[in-house]
Amino acid sequence: MADPQTSRARDVVIAGRRVLEQDGPDALTMRRVAGELGIRAPSLYKHVPHKSALETAIIVDGFEEAAAAFEAAVEGEDDHLAAFVVAYRAFATAHPHVYRLMTQGPLPREHLPPGLEARTAAPLLHAMGSAPRARAAWAFIHGMKVLELDARFPADDSTEPAWREGIAALRALSQPSDRPGHLRRTTPSSPGD
Amino acid sequence: MADPQTSRARDVVIAGRRVLEQDGPDALTMRRVAGELGIRAPSLYKHVPHKSALETAIIVDGFEEAAAAFEAAVEGEDDHLAAFVVAYRAFATAHPHVYRLMTQGPLPREHLPPGLEARTAAPLLHAMGSAPRARAAWAFIHGMKVLELDARFPADDSTEPAWREGIAALRALSQPSDRPGHLRRTTPSSPGD
DNA sequence: GTCTATAGTGGGATAGAC
DNA sequence: GTCTATCCCACTATAGAC
Numbered sequence: 001m002a003d004p005q006t007s008r009a010r011d012v013v014i015a016g017r018r019v020l021e022q023d024g025p026d027a028l029t030m031r032r033v034a035g036e037l038g039i040r041a042p043s044l045y046k047h048v049p050h051k052s053a054l055e056t057a058i059i060v061d062g063f064e065e066a067a068a069a070f071e072a073a074v075e076g077e078d079d080h081l082a083a084f085v086v087a088y089r090a091f092a093t094a095h096p097h098v099y100r101l102m103t104q105g106p107l108p109r110e111h112l113p114p115g116l117e118a119r120t121a122a123p124l125l126h127a128m129g130s131a132p133r134a135r136a137a138w139a140f141i142h143g144m145k146v147l148e149l150d151a152r153f154p155a156d157d158s159t160e161p162a163w164r165e166g167i168a169a170l171r172a173l174s175q176p177s178d179r180p181g182h183l184r185r186t187t188p189s190s191p192g193d
Numbered sequence: 194m195a196d197p198q199t200s201r202a203r204d205v206v207i208a209g210r211r212v213l214e215q216d217g218p219d220a221l222t223m224r225r226v227a228g229e230l231g232i233r234a235p236s237l238y239k240h241v242p243h244k245s246a247l248e249t250a251i252i253v254d255g256f257e258e259a260a261a262a263f264e265a266a267v268e269g270e271d272d273h274l275a276a277f278v279v280a281y282r283a284f285a286t287a288h289p290h291v292y293r294l295m296t297q298g299p300l301p302r303e304h305l306p307p308g309l310e311a312r313t314a315a316p317l318l319h320a321m322g323s324a325p326r327a328r329a330a331w332a333f334i335h336g337m338k339v340l341e342l343d344a345r346f347p348a349d350d351s352t353e354p355a356w357r358e359g360i361a362a363l364r365a366l367s368q369p370s371d372r373p374g375h376l377r378r379t380t381p382s383s384p385g386d
Numbered sequence: 387g388t389c390t391a392t393a394g395t396g397g398g399a400t401a402g403a404c
Numbered sequence: 405g406t407c408t409a410t411c412c413c414a415c416t417a418t419a420g421a422c
Contacts, residue, residue: 140333162325
């Protein structure tokens with residue numbers, strides 16, 4: 001991937017993402033991506049060293065988008081957790097295949113721009129106030145989303161009650177118990193506010 | 194798969210599972226499974242209609258094992274949630290590739306023995322007291338486990354604090370606040386004690 | 387030098403004839 | 405059970421066009 005910013009490499013990544021988003025991971029083949037660009041599969045290797053580099057580039061784009069979306073969602077809100085969850089769900093729902101590629105399997109951290117992963121996680125870390133709480137929150141949110149995407153809950157009823165229960169539980173984590181009416185605005189504030 | 198109980202079909206499934214557990218999903222090829230049995234790949238098709246049927250059979254075996262393990266773990270314990278989490282983590286840790294196959298991607302429900310999915314979920318449903326709470330709990334537990342398996346949390350520190358935070362939050366869900374310790378202990382405790 | 391093509395390797399799932 | 409054959413895949417080597 002000579003110059004990922006301009007040139008042809010960029011086109012390859014964009015075509016790859018389009019294929020992935022539209023037709024899913026099985027459709028993401030070098031032949032198919034090449035076809036989108038009107039060239040042959042082997043020609044792609046002049047721009048991208050191998051298929052997994054193409055996938056990594058799609059992942060990086062996804063993280064950059066997600067990070068920006070999460071930052072924007074949280075800004076100016078007083079209920080950071082709720083705002084984050086809404087934005088997270090929206091991103092995963094809008095780009096399910098990209099979301100899965102981003103979150104499933106090992107992360108090629110060596111090939112990610114430094115700080116990108118942390119930047120993406122920052123809004124949730126801030127909302128939850130500590131790394132262990134943020135991890136627990138991420139596990140819940142990711143678990144819900146991924147089980148939802150895979151239709152792992154019985155299809156006939158809504159998952160909203162489960163989201164509500166889980167979010168309520170997470171909120172209790174960041175708010176010591178004996179605090180009554182804790183809804184959006186009375187929050188005891190997370191450490192960073 | 195003529196007679197999954199006896200016959201050769203059973204051998205195929207067992208060989209498939211062995212390959213999957215030992216060398217992961219990429220190693221689970223028809224050639225490799227055939228090799229384990231000392232035959233050629235096309236011969237497998239006398240016993241298994243296609244590869245995905247083999248995968249489904251491995252999934253079914255996994256669910257049956259998991260259901261039995263969860264039932265046994267919970268029996269006689271008064272802290273059902275803690276006991277379930279311990280057993281769930283143990284199963285996923287012992288069989289990571291099978292666990293992923295079981296939980297990732299769509300479930301071929303039409304080919305599962307009726308009631309098996311519900312049976313597997315029953316101990317957690319019982320521990321949490323309602324379907325939405327059980328779903329929230331499953332999302333957290335599955336999310337934690339899968340992120341852990343994929344090394345998605347920074348590798349340098351333990352995930353135990355996150356497990357503890359999440360379990361504490363779940364416990365609060367099933368114990369309305371002003372209800373003093375109706376379990377063994379009132380403190381949010383780690384899954385292992 | 388840059389972008390492409392053809393041709394070929396080796397590995398997959400799977401159908402069909404024996 | 406076998407073998408052959410088809411088709412899809414990632415990837416490589418090499419070489420021609422601009």
